[in-house]
Amino acid sequence: MLEKVTDLDSIEKTGLYKGLYHILGGSINPLDGVTTETLRFRELEKRVGRLTSEKNLELIIATNPNTSGETTALYIKELLGNKKGVVITRLGRGLASGSNLEYADEITLRNALEYRK
Secondary structure (H helix, E strand, O other), X not given: OEOOHHHHHHHHHHOOOOOOOOEOOOOOEXXXXXXOOOOOHHXXXXXXXXXXXXXXXXXXXXXXXXXXXXXXXXXXXXXXOOOOXXXXXXXXXXXXXXXXXXXXXXXXXXXXXXXXX
């Protein structure tokens, strides 16, 4: 699950993901007039319903690590988190390669600890 087409291009360039994509058309940001009604959540729900009738489904949330991306991710977890046959995961986040701990902000360190392998 991605916010926009340019995100799809970035993921495709890695050559690592071979599954299906769903592009929402943005992220929830009421200040800019982007709400759950203006994004493609209904289509996502229908698609997940169709796919889970065939087999279990992993829904990878790949939203940007900013306020609107986090809001969108939380909304998706609430919307589909209790649906039978759906496992929701997020992209790993945290420290970039070559970075120094002493310069990392609190949120980055928290994410690195929460999403560690």
